[in-house]
Amino acid sequence: MTLQKSSEEFFTEFSENSAPRPLFRVANIEKRYGQRIGCTGVNFDLYPGEVMGIVGESGSGKSTLLNCLAGHLEPDQGEVLFDTRDAGLVDTVTMAEPERRMLSRTDWAFVHQHARDGLRMSVSAGGNVGERLMAVGARHYGQIRDEAIDWLGRVEINETRIDDRPSAFSGGMQQRLQIARNLVTGPRLVFMDEPTGGLDVSVQARLLDLLRGLVRQMGLSAIIVTHDLAVVRLLADRLMVMKDGHVVETGLTDQVLDDPQHAYTQLLVSSVLQV
Amino acid sequence: MNDYNFAYLDEQTKRMIRRAILKGLAIPGYQVPFASREMPMPFGWGTGGVQVSAATLTPEDVFKVIDQGADDTTNAVSIRKFFQATAGVDTTEETDKATVIQTRHRIPEAALNEDQILVYQVPIPEPLRFLEPRETETRKMHSLEEYGLMHVKLYEDIARHGAIATAYAYPVKVEGRYVMDPSPIPKFDNPKMTMPAIQLFGAGREQRIYALPPYTEVVSLDFEDYPFEASKADHSCELCGADDSYLDEVIVDDQGGRIFVCSDTAYCASRQTALQDAAAAQHEEISA
Ligand SMILES: Nc1ncnc2c1ncn2[C@@H]1O[C@H](COP(=O)(O)OP(=O)(O)OP(=O)(O)O)[C@@H](O)[C@H]1O
Numbered sequence: 001m002t003l004q005k006s007s008e009e010f011f012t013e014f015s016e017n018s019a020p021r022p023l024f025r026v027a028n029i030e031k032r033y034g035q036r037i038g039c040t041g042v043n044f045d046l047y048p049g050e051v052m053g054i055v056g057e058s059g060s061g062k063s064t065l066l067n068c069l070a071g072h073l074e075p076d077q078g079e080v081l082f083d084t085r086d087a088g089l090v091d092t093v094t095m096a097e098p099e100r101r102m103l104s105r106t107d108w109a110f111v112h113q114h115a116r117d118g119l120r121m122s123v124s125a126g127g128n129v130g131e132r133l134m135a136v137g138a139r140h141y142g143q144i145r146d147e148a149i150d151w152l153g154r155v156e157i158n159e160t161r162i163d164d165r166p167s168a169f170s171g172g173m174q175q176r177l178q179i180a181r182n183l184v185t186g187p188r189l190v191f192m193d194e195p196t197g198g199l200d201v202s203v204q205a206r207l208l209d210l211l212r213g214l215v216r217q218m219g220l221s222a223i224i225v226t227h228d229l230a231v232v233r234l235l236a237d238r239l240m241v242m243k244d245g246h247v248v249e250t251g252l253t254d255q256v257l258d259d260p261q262h263a264y265t266q267l268l269v270s271s272v273l274q275v
Numbered sequence: 276m277n278d279y280n281f282a283y284l285d286e287q288t289k290r291m292i293r294r295a296i297l298k299g300l301a302i303p304g305y306q307v308p309f310a311s312r313e314m315p316m317p318f319g320w321g322t323g324g325v326q327v328s329a330a331t332l333t334p335e336d337v338f339k340v341i342d343q344g345a346d347d348t349t350n351a352v353s354i355r356k357f358f359q360a361t362a363g364v365d366t367t368e369e370t371d372k373a374t375v376i377q378t379r380h381r382i383p384e385a386a387l388n389e390d391q392i393l394v395y396q397v398p399i400p401e402p403l404r405f406l407e408p409r410e411t412e413t414r415k416m417h418s419l420e421e422y423g424l425m426h427v428k429l430y431e432d433i434a435r436h437g438a439i440a441t442a443y444a445y446p447v448k449v450e451g452r453y454v455m456d457p458s459p460i461p462k463f464d465n466p467k468m469t470m471p472a473i474q475l476f477g478a479g480r481e482q483r484i485y486a487l488p489p490y491t492e493v494v495s496l497d498f499e500d501y502p503f504e505a506s507k508a509d510h511s512c513e514l515c516g517a518d519d520s521y522l523d524e525v526i527v528d529d530q531g532g533r534i535f536v537c538s539d540t541a542y543c544a545s546r547q548t549a550l551q552d553a554a555a556a557q558h559e560e561i562s563a
Pocket residue numbers: 033036037038039056057058059060061062063064065227
């Protein structure tokens with residue numbers, strides 16, 4: 001009870017004090033799997049250019065929440081409002097499917113933990129990057145290819161690899177390719193589920209640097225789910241801490257990490273918990 | 276003479292297939308599911324086309340079957356005989372005499388007219404299958420007109436081969452709406468698909484029927500800087516001299532000698548006859 005209250009208080013406070021319109025507004029989201037709670041009572045606003053981190057132990061509901069926000073899962077309750085170009089804040093849960101799918105390949109992007117879930121493994125790197133462009137009507141091969149070369153460069157993949165399939169790439173390269181493929185249409189909101197998960201530590205560091213650079217350059221708004229507090233320390237402006245499907249603490253990243261209020265966050269930060 | 280219903284299938288089945296055909300004609304390029312029946316021949320023999328022909332034929336029809344353009348392959352002969360036996364219809368090899376033409380892999384060279392129906396045998400009706408194996412997903416992509424993937428396929432072609440290498444089953448967009456697989460005809464035939472005849476497509480194993488009413492707009496997909504080209508071998512027919520028909524390369528001896536001949540045997544034969552007649556007339560003139 002008290003946990004939920006604190007997040008709601010934060011929500012109210014934040015929205016009242018901020019003049020600009022939120023890009024993304026999440027109101028009272030709940031998702032159950034039968035009797036089991038996936039996530040519940042989640043509220044927050046995300047402003048343009050802001051990066052929100054979601055941390056919590058395994059099974060705390062991070063992926064469930066992210067998938068509800070990105071339209072991959074239908075929540076049982078609540079609203080997920082997005083500031084659309086045409087109509088301003090619109091509830092994407094009740095939006096018609098064609099519009100939601102259009103959003104997913106234009107203004108939204110989703111980076112999966114496992115690159116193979118987010119890539120077409122039988123299609124060349126260039127085709128992977130070009131797909132979203134072609135999906136929104138690009139019909140000039142030369143221009144699509146130039147754009148793909150540019151994006152491969154931005155994620156530090158040599159353009160000589162443009163015609164190779166992702167299966168010939170290392171895990172880190174695959175993940176960078178997935179990022180390029182997602183960012184090529186200049187999305188306004190990026191969802192990431194454990195973008196550095198499953199990679200070697202040195203590879204993780206390079207990917208994190210790259211992501212931080214892109215987020216800053218492009219002024220991206222993003223929601224990043226991770227186990228790894230180093231990831232949110234580096235990338236997230238704000239943090240949401242989840243436990244058993246509830247948000248137990250939320251605030252500016254440095255504040256939450258340096259001065260955790262909730263007992264669970266204190267454990268998490270002191271690394272007593274194996275997350 | 277036989278124990279079958281007219282054209283082998285029972286009336287109820289033919290009605291079901293006709294309903295699918297009519298729906299297909301009403302929504303050009305849309306794949307209509309139908310309950311494909313067992314036919315007394317293997318799937319590779321074009322059971323989809325055979326069922327569509329069976330539902331289309333009337334006793335007055337004149338039936339022609341071509342396989343890769345030829346009337347005399349085993350496949351074409353068998354299907355022709357099948358309908359001779361089960362429907363008692365007249366058959367022909369001459370394109371302009373036929374009212375229903377069943378085909379595999381070609382559109383006849385001679386222009387078809389409004390009184391004709393062209394029935395295609397289709398192995399794989401789903402043009403998106405190559406990149407998206409999930410049927411639920413491809414159906415959604417059609418309904419939402421999400422066709423970016425088709426261009427990804429063409430992009431891959433150019434990236435790998437320097438040009439759009441797809442030579443058969445070249446994808447088309449129908450009336451600006453549905454993307455359709457034209458069956459494995461050579462892309463040389465694609466521009467002919469906007470035609471006065473009705474075109475019906477039957478996929479037996481995959482249980483799909485689709486259709487193009489007369490004069491439907493059919494556009495081959497391409498890129499602005501890699502436009503579609505209806506290419507053929509750069510030769511003329513060794514037998515009839517035609518330089519505008521689709522050619523097959525034929526090996527003529529065991530020294531690797533090869534010639535190019537019309538794949539449409541009826542077209543080639545009619546041109547050869549015309550040439551002979553002209554030569555004979557000239558000969559008569561000279562001797563007269
Ligand atoms: N498809 C499902 N069916 C039933 N229960 C599920 C399903 N997916 C998740 N859950 C349950 O919902 C809760 C939240 O799971 P979720 O995957 O969202 O956690 P998570 O924080 O992403 O965990 P991890 O860090 O391991 O990825 C867990 O109790 C989980 O067992």
